[in-house]
Amino acid sequence: MTDLSRVLPDFPTAPYANLLHNIEKHQVTTSDLLTVEVTDLAKRAQLPVQGLERLCNAVLEALHVDLGVSDKPQGQFPNQGNCSLKQTGTDLTKQWSTISTLDDSLDRALGGGIPTGYVTEITGESGAGKTQFLLTLLLSVQLPPPHGLGRPAMYISTEAPLSTKRLFQILSSNPSLRDLDRAARPSTDNILSTVTPDLESQDHILQFQVPVEVSRRNVGLLVLDSVAANYRAEFEREPSGAVSNGGLNMAQRSNELVRLGQLLHELARKHKLAVVVANQVADRFSTPQTPTIARSSVPFSDHHRISQDSPLAHRTTWGHQSKGPQPSAEPTSSEAEMVQVGMLEPWPEAFEPPAPAALLLDHQQRWFTGWGDDPYADYALKTPSLGLVWSTQLACRIALFRQPVYGRQEVAEDDEMRAPTLKTWRRWMKVVFAPHVAPSGQGLSGAVEYEVTMGGVRGVKKGT
Incomplete structure (x- = not known):
């Protein structure tokens, strides 16, 4: 069943x-x-x-x-003498193991590294460094404890083949790897890789081929890069001229995501391996504020529904510009007086106030997406792909951020007339939620800044 x-x-x-x-x-x-x-x-x-x-x-x-x-x-239940689900703290401690990122500051933020037995997601926009993290993990898992598991890795790509050139670059440049004896150094021969161009092949590989290879080779790390690509192609594109069937597509996609989550979790738990998936992000757009001048021409129930948005989104929009009260969920006394004198239409007798803004997804997603928890953030808000259903399948979510750094070109003359140009990027890693370590906190205040180098990812010391 x-x-x-x-x-x-x-x-x-x-x-x-x-x-x-x-x-x-x-x-x-x-x-x-x-x-x-x-x-x-x-x-x-x-x-x-x-x-x-x-x-x-x-x-x-x-x-x-x-x-x-x-x-x-x-x-x-005579066959259930040994409880398979009940575990003490001592049992969990004995089984606990992690895979290092080969950087002390990043490992500290992650509670030692990427944990085994769980499904971990690394999400961020293009260029944030997701693949660099994954490639580093593919090598570090081959190291003996405490940095790795001394086991091979498996890499499943839905977009581009495994970059062996970049792996060799990390091997020869990372200080934790280049100084090892040849026999102790990780090897690309211990990384199994395949490409799944569509959802059908991905399901077949994960359901039938991966469990066999994991058992046969004692794989310690399973990487899926990225989890969203095939689902977007399968469920979000409709043939030209076809009738929209978005509701059914979303229901089917949700069922497939739950099934995928159960499969990955079972692999992680049964074989004591770490499952790490990369995920894409999409831009998040807040509902625009309803102009005050138009309130007199719209019944309260209508304009309240239009402006129903996250209190956090309101604070983000206003920022330091406004110190006044935010829109309340109930009609104000001034509005009630205006109704009495006929300036506004009375509220319907059967009026049912909408759910408080705190119960809306736009407000609650700040706790599990990684974006939107800072009301004064100066960076664009993003949302990890595949929505809330996929988020519930994860044990740990790691969000990667990047921001541009601008400067002026050094020229002999007319320096003031030249516009600032992009010089470099700053990147941060943030733990959104995890079972073994505390979240990084609001915004980027507790996030760890890092940079992508020839040797992989490396934390940036504060003040540099």
């Missing part, structure tokens, strides 16, 4: 054999059994409510037994 055999391998399915066919047919997952209303599941899977409710309760109880938090005796 979908993923139940992976979550609870010893779950007794015989009493529910009459339900499993429809559950499999309609792709009902274990998460669905635990979170979705039984009546909704019954309609979706075309099954009786009572039988489906018994199955949901049995799955929940089996999970409680597996975690060791059930009051019922272990004998109800």
